[in-house]
Amino acid sequence: MKVGVIGLGSMGMGTALNLLRKGHVVTGCEVRAEAREAFAAEGGTVVSAPDELPGDIEAVIVFVINAAQTEAVLFGERGCLRHLRPGGVILCCATVAPEAARSLGKRIEESGFLMLDSPVSGGSVGARGGTMTVMASGSDTAFAKAAPVLEAISTKVWRLGTEIGVGSTVKMVNQLLAGVHIATAAEALALGVRAGADPETLYKVISESAGSSWMWQNRVPHILEGDDTPHSAVNIFVKDLGIVLDQARALTFPLPMAAAAHQLFLAAAANGQGFKDDAFVIRVWQALAGINLPSKSQDDGSDGSGKALGIA
Numbered sequence: 001m002k003v004g005v006i007g008l009g010s011m012g013m014g015t016a017l018n019l020l021r022k023g024h025v026v027t028g029c030e031v032r033a034e035a036r037e038a039f040a041a042e043g044g045t046v047v048s049a050p051d052e053l054p055g056d057i058e059a060v061i062v063f064v065i066n067a068a069q070t071e072a073v074l075f076g077e078r079g080c081l082r083h084l085r086p087g088g089v090i091l092c093c094a095t096v097a098p099e100a101a102r103s104l105g106k107r108i109e110e111s112g113f114l115m116l117d118s119p120v121s122g123g124s125v126g127a128r129g130g131t132m133t134v135m136a137s138g139s140d141t142a143f144a145k146a147a148p149v150l151e152a153i154s155t156k157v158w159r160l161g162t163e164i165g166v167g168s169t170v171k172m173v174n175q176l177l178a179g180v181h182i183a184t185a186a187e188a189l190a191l192g193v194r195a196g197a198d199p200e201t202l203y204k205v206i207s208e209s210a211g212s213s214w215m216w217q218n219r220v221p222h223i224l225e226g227d228d229t230p231h232s233a234v235n236i237f238v239k240d241l242g243i244v245l246d247q248a249r250a251l252t253f254p255l256p257m258a259a260a261a262h263q264l265f266l267a268a269a270a271n272g273q274g275f276k277d278d279a280f281v282i283r284v285w286q287a288l289a290g291i292n293l294p295s296k297s298q299d300d301g302s303d304g305s306g307k308a309l310g311i312a
Helices: 009-019 033-043 067-075 099-112 123-127 140-153 166-193 199-207 214-224 234-250 255-272 278-289
Strands: 004-006 024-027 045-047 057-061 087-092 114-117 133-137 153-161
Touching: 004 009, 009 033, 009 123, 009 140, 024 033, 024 087, 024 114, 033 045, 057 067, 057 140, 057 278, 067 087, 067 099, 087 140, 099 114, 099 166, 114 140, 114 166, 123 133, 123 278, 133 166, 140 153, 166 214, 166 234, 166 255, 166 278, 199 214, 214 278, 234 278, 255 278
Parallel strands: 004 024, 004 057, 024 045, 057 087, 087 114, 133 153
Antiparallel strands: none
């Protein structure tokens, strides 16, 4: 299948490489030259703007940051839709507010294309391995058109009905839980370290106990390895929990746990950690309490106190 992937970040790059490996004809679109070069080196075709995608693309997967960027790459001055052959399917994978998804769906369908409101979960590892979970809503025709892509990029596709916006609603709830669980895992580990527990032992014990969670088991190893390479960045949860809270306000619905977690991710971003792995929201507690955390390299000039990271 001829597929365009707009956005070759951690998720988009993994998805594009996985599709390429599984025999699809893939054109990646990315403004950053280094990402284009990396994908081209793997045998993919690359363009620097959405309106440069081949006109006979059958499916476009949009992996940008938010609704505004999704709208720009589809309908903006250099948007792709006016240059593509009508009838293709657009998979909108960014986490956006449900109302934004509905607005995009209306415009996409009016332009002669099909849309799947199809946010994903699984991070860069899942994207590269084709093991993502897709939370999708859209017409039966859109699902049928997108079937080869969905089969290649995921191990689980949740068909959530025909109404655009339902996929984004479910992803919003997922992000509420994911953000709170990451923040709570970091808080718990930080408390244990401050109280004198060995972090490796603490991780193993909690992983086999009732207090464990998927995020504890997935994210705490990043902290223990001192590796803040962003598989999913702090800034993602600044954005996504912001969407959650905006939706809650519109519904007059209190979300005290999500609000607290959002403040912690904001604090981490303000501390300069926005582009670091989201597990490193723990550096909020490192800055506040002066706890020692493992460092990636013992000779990087850091004693684990955080001072080499610009944390006083």
